[in-house]
Amino acid sequence: MHRFKISELGRNVFWLKGPEREHLVRVLRLAVGDQIIGFDNSGAEYKAVINKIEDQSVTCGIMEQDYPEVEARTQVYLAAGLSKGEKMEWVIQKGTELGMAGLIPLRTKRAVMKLEGSKAKDRVERWQKISSEASKQSHRVREPKLFPVSDWKELKTLLPSTTQWLIPYESEKTKTLQSVLRNFSPQEPIALLIGPEGGFDESEVLWAQENLQAQSVSLGPRILRAETAAIATLTLVLGHYGDLG
Incomplete structure (x- = not known):
């Protein structure tokens, strides 16, 4: 039906x-x-x-x-650096199918796309429609929340104070995703900070570590595109807590 x-x-x-x-x-x-x-x-x-x-x-x-049990037991959010073209739309669609709780479009230093004012609002409305359609297709009963386009300093106000932050970072050589997740609580929200094309600036990573207590992690020896990193990390986190497979 x-x-x-x-x-x-x-x-x-x-x-x-x-x-x-x-x-x-x-x-x-x-x-x-x-x-x-x-x-x-x-x-x-x-x-x-x-x-x-x-x-x-x-x-x-x-x-x-x-009340079908189709929603992920662990709330996992994406805070994704703005990406050009259809990359954000692809991340939103596939992230919705996988079970993300919401997405924050994040302004970053290396982002090619710039969104402000009414243009940003219109784009978020379009992204919400994409998420809504993906929710229907994947038989979800709660649509992911699409937040307004945000700056770094707004992140702490958008999600609960108990949110656990992760930031995949190519310069991180010691901490793996699995080792950090073992110390996280699946009962509290988890937010994944994903860079735009070109990745995060080092100052942004330091800010996240100092202000959000974000844990930087390695996703392995290969450099992933922004949209690949978003979906791969989301899949790994949900899989770790038993929501996939």
């Missing part, structure tokens, strides 16, 4: 409006009597039947409610 993000939830009924209504009616051409799945980012999903299709909304009667 097709999946939709619920626009409004009532007692034994929910409504689809705006883009969700348009997708159901104009793209999928579903009709009264068809069954669908709705989710509302609370962790629940609802099996429902289409009862009424109107100009502004679709009314769906709830048949069953479930």
Whole structure:
């Protein structure tokens, strides 16, 4: 059955409006009597039947409610340096499929892409739509949170104070990802700082270590592209805590 993000939830009924209504009616051409799945980012999903299709909304009667265990038990966030082209979109899509809790687009010294003001807001809205579609495709019941484009000093205010920070860094030669994760708590959030093309400036790594108590780690002897490092690190962390495989 097709999946939709619920626009409004009532007692034994929910409504689809705006883009969700348009997708159901104009793209999928579903009709009264068809069954669908709705989710509302609370962790629940609802099996429902289409009862009424109107100009502004679709009314769906709830048949069953479930709380499937599809979300990662450990909350893992990406704080990713802005990358040009479609690289950020790819990281957001694949990160959503894997189970990331959210993504912070981060301004960095070596970033080629520069986003400010309304341009930054519009881009984040586009990224949220990509994440929303990936959530439906991967049968998630909570969409990852896409934060505003942020500077380094804003990081501490965006995530809980108990967040554990990791920063893969090519100059780190002694600490491995696995050795650091053994000392982390899977019950507390983990944030992965991923550099843009060209990596982090050394001063940025030092700032993260001093202000976020970020642990720098090695991902091995080969230099990875920014988007590869993001997805590889996310996969390794989720796998370490048993959320993949």
